[in-house]
Amino acid sequence: MYQGIYNGTAKHEPDLSHVLKRGWAGGLDKIIVTVGTLSDCEPTFEIVKNDDRLFATVGCHPTRCGEFVADPEVYFASLCQQIEQHREKVVAIGECGLDYDRLHFCEKEIQQKYFEKQLELAEKFNLPLFLHCRNAHDDFAEILLRNLDKIPKRGVVHTFDGTLEAAEALISAGFYIGINGCSLKTEENLTVVAKIPDQWIMVETDSPWCEIRPSHAGSKHVKTKYPAVKKKEKWEPESLIAGRCEPVMISHVLEVLSGIKGKPIVELADQYYTNTMKMFFPKQIE
Numbered sequence: 001m002y003q004g005i006y007n008g009t010a011k012h013e014p015d016l017s018h019v020l021k022r023g024w025a026g027g028l029d030k031i032i033v034t035v036g037t038l039s040d041c042e043p044t045f046e047i048v049k050n051d052d053r054l055f056a057t058v059g060c061h062p063t064r065c066g067e068f069v070a071d072p073e074v075y076f077a078s079l080c081q082q083i084e085q086h087r088e089k090v091v092a093i094g095e096c097g098l099d100y101d102r103l104h105f106c107e108k109e110i111q112q113k114y115f116e117k118q119l120e121l122a123e124k125f126n127l128p129l130f131l132h133c134r135n136a137h138d139d140f141a142e143i144l145l146r147n148l149d150k151i152p153k154r155g156v157v158h159t160f161d162g163t164l165e166a167a168e169a170l171i172s173a174g175f176y177i178g179i180n181g182c183s184l185k186t187e188e189n190l191t192v193v194a195k196i197p198d199q200w201i202m203v204e205t206d207s208p209w210c211e212i213r214p215s216h217a218g219s220k221h222v223k224t225k226y227p228a229v230k231k232k233e234k235w236e237p238e239s240l241i242a243g244r245c246e247p248v249m250i251s252h253v254l255e256v257l258s259g260i261k262g263k264p265i266v267e268l269a270d271q272y273y274t275n276t277m278k279m280f281f282p283k284q285i286e
Contacts, residue, residue, distance in 0.1 A: 001208040001244050004235070012235030016047070019207075019246050022226075026248035029053065029273070032280065034095050034130065034206075036061035038075060041082045048089050055280070057130045058083050059094040059121070063105035065114040076117060083125055091280040092155065093121045094130030098140045108139075116143050119150045128279050129155030131175070137166045145173060156202050156279065159183060159210065164192045171200045176275060178202045181210040181245065184218030184256050194260040198271045202279070203253045211245035212252045221259030222252045 002016040023031060033044050033056045041058060048054035058079055060067060068075045083090050096118045098111050122129050129151060133140040144151070157170055158178035167177050177196050180203070183189055193201075205211075212219050226248065230239045240246060254272070258265045277285050 004232075006232060011232040015235070015237065018237050019248075020051075022240075023247035024053070026251060028247055028250070030055060030281070031247055032057060032091060032130075035059060036095050037064040037067060038078055038082070041086075045082075045086050045089065054089075055091045056086070056089050057092040057094045058086075058090050059092075059096040059118055059130070060114065061095050062097050062099040062111040062115060062132060063102050065111050066106045068114045068117070069110065072114070072117070076120075079118075079121060080124070083121070083127075087125075090125075090127065092128050092130040093118060093125070094155070095132050095158070096129065097132035097157075098136035098143075099132060099134040100136040100139075101134045112139060112143065115140075116147065119143075119147045122153065122155070123150040126152055128153035131155055131157045132159070133157055133162070134159075137162055141166075141169055141173075144170075144175070148173060153279070158202075158204055159206055161185070161189055162192075164195055167192065167196050167200075171197070176200055176202050176279060178204050179257065180204045180206045180253055181212040181216065181218070181249075182206065184212060184253070185216045187217045190217050190256075190260045193257065198261070198263075198268060199275065201257070201272055202276050203250055203257065203272050205245050205247055205250050205253065207245040207247050207249070209245055211243070211249060212256065218256035218260075221256040223255050224251050 002019055003014045004010055004012040030053050033048055035041055035044050035057050037060055044056050048056050096115055154174040156176040156178045159180055159182050160177045161183050177200055179201055212222055227239045229242045232241045254265055258268055
């Protein structure tokens with residue numbers, strides 16, 4: 001989408017440089033680019049290599065775990081090679097986990113097997129996990145809990161939209177809860193997130209997905225308005241595009257959290273920034 005391509009069709013010129021410029025101007029200090037499959041690695045490291053504010057994860061998304069099957073050891077070794085070659089840029093293993101809402105992409109047993117296999121990467125490289133869990137909490141938690149010795153840095157469960165009990169179980173095992181627009185869709189979501197302790201929360205966008213839409217329960221707390229949102233066919237360099245999330249929109253997530261928790265934005269921003277630095281950039285706060 002940041003290359004101007006939507007569903008295989010070019011709608012506008014590449015605008016990643018504009019997207020990043022808006023992010024830095026909006027107060028972002030660092031951006032972590034999420035890898036979802038081995039083939040994502042090369043273009044990702046091409047993007048992050050020349051900017052010391054850009055970092056990446058390395059791993060295989062649950063819906064793509066079928067890619068392991070043809071030759072599991074070679075695929076695993078290739079992930080290791082990517083981490084080793086770009087060690088200064090890789091801050092987490094992932095995106096990995098379980099997704100039972102989209103089993104048509106990858107069956108349950110294969111997801112489970114290669115989610116667990118990727119925990120070995122966290123152990124081998126002493127890195128935290130960037131985790132995905134959709135409609136699979138019991139199996140997800142069971143795999144994590146019996147492998148805690150392989151997860152020295154724990155990690156964050158991103159796009160969390162589960163119950164308070166699920167959040168508390170993950171927190172008790174040392175995992176952070178990642179909140180974005182998809183975590184704040186319903187009143188029930190807002191009630192849960194309001195009760196999650198701030199010292200265990202990280203905020204994210206999951207760009208280009210998970211924008212906070214006007215139909216979402218959290219939208220009533222959004223205050224910041226960005227330059228006029230345009231349809232992608234009417235792209236302009238300085239405008240955001242309807243339906244496409246950007247890193248700068250992390251401020252919307254923060255505003256919703258401030259609204260539902262009744263706490264100042266600056267206080268929450270400081271706490272969530274500290275949480276994130278402690279997990280992904282510990283050497284910079286020592």
